[in-house]
Amino acid sequence: MDSDKIIQELNQRFAAPLQEFYKRRIIFWYDEDGEFRERLDEVTLNNAKLVALTGTNNFAVKKLLSVDNTTNNFLVYCPLSYEKPEDDWLLDIEMYSEEFRADLISIWMDELGIPSTSAMRKQVKEYRKFFKAKVRRDKIASQSKAPVIPVQLHMAVMGALGGLKDVSPATIMKEVLKAGMDINTNNLYREFVNYGADKAFWNIVKQVSGYVSDQPAITMLAIHMLLTATTRTMRLEYLAGLDKFISSPHQAFCFDFISDWLHAEDREQLVEIAKSVEDELKLPQRFMKLEVSDLLDTEVFPCLDEVILIKLMTEIGDHIIDVDVIKRTVEKRRTCVNYKPFKDYYEGILQVANMQAFYKEHSTGFHSAEAKKVWKEYTSEYYRMDTYYRLFHKSYGESLKAYNSDLHDLFRSVMEKVEGLYKNWFLGQLGGNWQTVCSEELAKYGRILEVPQQADFYRNRIENADSRVFVVISDALRYEVAASLAEQLRRETQADVKLQDVQGIFPTITKFGMAALLPHKELEVELHGEVLKVMADGVSTDAGYRDRILKAEKPNSVAVKYEDLVNAKRADRSAMVKGMDVVYIYHDTIDEASHTSDTMVFPACDNAIQELKNLTKIICNDFGATHILFTADHGFLYTYSPLTEDDKIDKTGFVNRIVEYGRRYAIMMKDSDPGYLQKVQFLGGTSEYDAFAPKENIRIKMNGSGLNFVHGGISLQEMVVPVIDYHFLRNQSKQYQRNQKKYDTKPVEVSLLSATHKVSNMIFSLNFYQKEPVGDNREAATYQLYFTDSNGKQISDVAKIIADKTSDNGQERTFRCSFNLKSLKYDNKEIYYLVIADADGLVVSREEFQIDIAFAVDEFDFFS
Numbered sequence: 001m002d003s004d005k006i007i008q009e010l011n012q013r014f015a016a017p018l019q020e021f022y023k024r025r026i027i028f029w030y031d032e033d034g035e036f037r038e039r040l041d042e043v044t045l046n047n048a049k050l051v052a053l054t055g056t057n058n059f060a061v062k063k064l065l066s067v068d069n070t071t072n073n074f075l076v077y078c079p080l081s082y083e084k085p086e087d088d089w090l091l092d093i094e095m096y097s098e099e100f101r102a103d104l105i106s107i108w109m110d111e112l113g114i115p116s117t118s119a120m121r122k123q124v125k126e127y128r129k130f131f132k133a134k135v136r137r138d139k140i141a142s143q144s145k146a147p148v149i150p151v152q153l154h155m156a157v158m159g160a161l162g163g164l165k166d167v168s169p170a171t172i173m174k175e176v177l178k179a180g181m182d183i184n185t186n187n188l189y190r191e192f193v194n195y196g197a198d199k200a201f202w203n204i205v206k207q208v209s210g211y212v213s214d215q216p217a218i219t220m221l222a223i224h225m226l227l228t229a230t231t232r233t234m235r236l237e238y239l240a241g242l243d244k245f246i247s248s249p250h251q252a253f254c255f256d257f258i259s260d261w262l263h264a265e266d267r268e269q270l271v272e273i274a275k276s277v278e279d280e281l282k283l284p285q286r287f288m289k290l291e292v293s294d295l296l297d298t299e300v301f302p303c304l305d306e307v308i309l310i311k312l313m314t315e316i317g318d319h320i321i322d323v324d325v326i327k328r329t330v331e332k333r334r335t336c337v338n339y340k341p342f343k344d345y346y347e348g349i350l351q352v353a354n355m356q357a358f359y360k361e362h363s364t365g366f367h368s369a370e371a372k373k374v375w376k377e378y379t380s381e382y383y384r385m386d387t388y389y390r391l392f393h394k395s396y397g398e399s400l401k402a403y404n405s406d407l408h409d410l411f412r413s414v415m416e417k418v419e420g421l422y423k424n425w426f427l428g429q430l431g432g433n434w435q436t437v438c439s440e441e442l443a444k445y446g447r448i449l450e451v452p453q454q455a456d457f458y459r460n461r462i463e464n465a466d467s468r469v470f471v472v473i474s475d476a477l478r479y480e481v482a483a484s485l486a487e488q489l490r491r492e493t494q495a496d497v498k499l500q501d502v503q504g505i506f507p508t509i510t511k512f513g514m515a516a517l518l519p520h521k522e523l524e525v526e527l528h529g530e531v532l533k534v535m536a537d538g539v540s541t542d543a544g545y546r547d548r549i550l551k552a553e554k555p556n557s558v559a560v561k562y563e564d565l566v567n568a569k570r571a572d573r574s575a576m577v578k579g580m581d582v583v584y585i586y587h588d589t590i591d592e593a594s595h596t597s598d599t600m601v602f603p604a605c606d607n608a609i610q611e612l613k614n615l616t617k618i619i620c621n622d623f624g625a626t627h628i629l630f631t632a633d634h635g636f637l638y639t640y641s642p643l644t645e646d647d648k649i650d651k652t653g654f655v656n657r658i659v660e661y662g663r664r665y666a667i668m669m670k671d672s673d674p675g676y677l678q679k680v681q682f683l684g685g686t687s688e689y690d691a692f693a694p695k696e697n698i699r700i701k702m703n704g705s706g707l708n709f710v711h712g713g714i715s716l717q718e719m720v721v722p723v724i725d726y727h728f729l730r731n732q733s734k735q736y737q738r739n740q741k742k743y744d745t746k747p748v749e750v751s752l753l754s755a756t757h758k759v760s761n762m763i764f765s766l767n768f769y770q771k772e773p774v775g776d777n778r779e780a781a782t783y784q785l786y787f788t789d790s791n792g793k794q795i796s797d798v799a800k801i802i803a804d805k806t807s808d809n810g811q812e813r814t815f816r817c818s819f820n821l822k823s824l825k826y827d828n829k830e831i832y833y834l835v836i837a838d839a840d841g842l843v844v845s846r847e848e849f850q851i852d853i854a855f856a857v858d859e860f861d862f863f864s
Helices: 003-015 037-042 058-068 091-096 104-112 118-126 134-141 150-161 169-178 187-194 198-209 218-230 248-262 267-280 283-287 303-317 323-333 340-361 371-399 408-445 454-462 479-492 510-516 543-553 562-567 570-577 590-596 598-622 734-738 859-863
Strands: 026-030 049-052 074-078 098-101 469-474 495-503 523-528 531-536 557-561 582-587 627-631 658-662 665-669 677-680 689-694 720-728 750-752 763-770 781-788 799-803 814-820 832-838 843-851
Touching (some): 003 026, 003 098, 026 091, 037 049, 058 074, 058 091, 098 104, 104 134, 134 150, 150 169, 150 198, 169 187, 169 198, 169 218, 169 248, 169 267, 198 218, 198 248, 248 267, 248 814, 267 283, 283 303, 340 408, 371 408, 371 479, 371 495, 371 720, 454 469, 454 495, 454 510, 469 598, 479 495, 479 598, 479 720, 543 557, 543 582, 557 570, 582 598, 590 598, 598 627, 781 814
Parallel strands (some): 026 098, 049 074, 469 627
Antiparallel strands (some): 495 720, 665 689, 677 689, 763 814, 832 843
């Protein structure tokens, strides 16, 4: 403040009305640092006299004010400070006089709203170097609240140096840790040293976290915080020998600090710190000695997921597959913040558990005596094993894109066990049973009696349709993939969706399957050169003729390619189907992928499902249609591992009689009799040729690639052709209005199962219940659960539930969540709330709770 402003303010003070009973005004101008001593001659007062204390004139000034002149106003300039109040000769006069300060410290304190107490003045003086710069003072001013006690001033200075607006011990410590582990190169900590805040920093750290050292180090602070936080969810004995890094009384603060950071956007910096700590302390080796159940609830260190996976995958490799442990582990770990890098491994072993559960349920093998019964068992249950196998390889393939040296070989060993279980047991046992019970009917009739036939598709479903119908034929859309599509369509669209099946025509290859789905009275083959062409009532069924065949049956029919449809502009695609009562759409994603590589088939299945769901929207929204039939020309058989010679047969014994063959079928001259092939009556027995299939899962040797992905044979995976009957329900339709609850898709709900609504510990668990299984019009949902006070302030960590259980058994749809209350004061007379929110944070329910905890707050609460 310059002299003019000082004089102006002093004159205003002296000109102000006096208090009641006062006859004059005495103002003491305190300037302990003597900053204005040499400028007193610039002070001109209108209505007061100036007197300056020198340290040797105290008595004279007191006599002047008390005896010699008791009527004039006085400004007493005081550049002195006293260690003891009794040393101040003028203290009695000061008690009834006014105070004025114009020194820099006072100006700064007034500017920032800092109370002018002796303790705060002393502290501001110590930070004189910091406060000299207005830009730094502005950072103090921008903080959410002004400091009123010395410890808050320390934090305000450190917060300003760290660029913080909301200042607390936790935010300051986080910024220091983020700035680097080396105390000599940590720029923020060097700023603390530069401005004299380093000692205060370590004092605050000691108070809130319990970390104390004669030579404090940021690295040691990180270790202390991480290990102390870990003891909140892991028994202390598991960290034996590391006790010097742990302060149990400060467990709550350390856990809250680490947990909040783990769930923040900048969590990757903490992950890197945790990785360096776990390497330095050899924590992976320590954790490997524990049981998986001992590690489940802890997510502080990234190595925990690797350790858990190593232990589980090692057991799987040793043929120890505990289904319940694996499912419980995956359910718990997928709610943890470090799940994403390990998702493919966890999802993979979950499918192993599903396959093992299926194996245990059918460990005695497959022994049905009738072909139609095996068919029904496959279409109602057994197909799920194909899905588990596909989903495992989806995860396995994804894991290969991000190499993990610790898990790669183990996951490959798991894959080999999966191959043995699927190929040798499931395909082998089921294939053997199927071969036994179907061989007679296939040889005699070329079909399974009492099973709907693909060749009757048009006659049964299109010919007498009473409304416009779209037929989507997806090449190689096998039954289990169609089951996944049907399930998703039920959940994601407002529709009545039925999954049905037909037996594919033999051989189960594209040209026969596509022909069977067209209108016809009779199918036959003609030999053109060395190629058999499939004819429908004398007309070729090759792709270029299918539109003609459809129009010959119903003029208002059309055949289009999926690519042409989706790539066209909206108006153009509408023109393609305008006025058409029957529309055949040909889709080829799965089979096309096999021409690139066998390993691309399973990823292509997911792509096909997404494309067909998108096509459904186009048909219903753009074309206004309501009825769609999804089907396929054939299924497929696929195994990932290389085939052995035992999986193949040589054609040399019948090569001279072959008309056409593939890896899974052979069409031969009439009356051929290859003893190691299964005869299948060909085209109703009217053809001049005979047809045969390798037994079970055997392939016929031939040149070229594509040995793992095959079709053409009689396995259930190849021969069971799906038919999804899809009826879109508009809001005004009678069926929708009558059964609205049945068709409206909603996320499954979760509710509190625990009876008690009282909390008496800082750490506790509650049980929750998924009200209905996922399926049909109930879709999976993710929920966040936490506690708040009556003002909505969060007072616990956040638990997570992924509600995707499909079991009809309510006991299998329960969840147990652990909660950690923050270290605060809790009033047992207040109401607190358990909040259940969806994945977007929208609150869906609140439950009232009472919290009754003695001594819930730590000694450092005064920082808040």
